[in-house]
Amino acid sequence: MKRVLHDDVTPVRTKPFPSWPVYGDLEKQLLMEVVESGKWGGTSRIKLEQFEEKFAAFQNASYAISVNNGTIAITAALLAAGVKAGDEVIMPPYTFIATATAALMFGALPVFVDIEADTLLLDPEKVEAAITPRTKAIIAVHIAGAPADLTRLKEIASKHDLQLLEDAAQAVGAQWEGVGVGAIGDIGTFSFQSSKNLNSGEGGIILTNDKELADRAWSMANVGRVRDGAWYQHEEIGWNLRLTEFQAAILLAQMSRLESQCQLREQNAAILTDLIGEIDGIQLLKRDPRITRHAYHLYMFRIASDLAGRIDKADVIKRLQAEGIPVAAGYVSLNQNKAIIAKTKEWSGEDRLYSCPVSERMCDKEALWLTQNVLLGDEQDMVDVATALRKVIRFYS
């Protein structure tokens, strides 16, 4: 009796999970090479060139344009794809706010289409109903590092003559049917912000297999210049969105560990899936078999709907954190964000409100996250997560 009581008050774990970022001598060495070269950025590119080539190859893309963050990467990609002020861009509401702000930055209007409950990804079967004569593009967001259904979304995009963008900010290393994401649609973007699976503090990149799109994206990031044109030949309105050589040095060094980290996250995610799949009250997400590699920027799972209906998600999180598990609540559904609603009205002159009940329910009641660094631990770390979950869920039964 005493023993049980003791077990219940002692946290499952007090040991921290692996810290992030991971770095070593290679970061220092490559950074010093940049310092001592005097080529720190601008147009004297040394490491940037190498990094762009390496990253494009890693994601099976032909062209890469590095930029200074993942948000502006989406903006530049939308502009390169021909999206203009007043055009509609279909996207899921279950994503980081940047997916929407990237469009609103220049007056393009986000149109929110709900997600699937079992994947938390854009529901392709709801996309067509949202297409209007003003629709120009669809953004497939590979949330958590799980590719959206690119095959179906490509079909829909080409049938309606729309551009398909991939917001792959969370999907470094992810593959759909054996091909790296990012350039499976017309154009795709990644983020190298500090929390992301490949990071240089800040940073981003645009990938595509289309030379014309690549040249336009390059122009957007290089003050409207013409690639291979004269120095003061500006034929577009663009900005200076360039990454620095310091960041490229860090990214190259980080890439030396990327493949093994991708493999470790997949391994640990599989262990975790086995362990927590058996817990009554926990609902795992479905993984499409065409996802040949999940990037696991996040490990997402759900409180099962029947349980979620009668308990408080914030309370579950509080209890899990008290057990030493750094679980997070995740997003507020973007269709409910007041700033987005107001900016959309400002640009369009209309009240544009979207109902996305699945996304709202996942945000408010069901979805829970673990961040990628948790998956860089060992098997015992995964066992601890499952033990804590079992303990907390048992409390409600």
Ligand SMILES: *Cc1c(COP(=O)(O)O)cnc(C)c1O
């Ligand atoms: C991180 C992120 C972005 C924005 O990237 P930044 O580099 O932080 O600007 C965009 N979309 C998604 C889904 C993200 O997770």
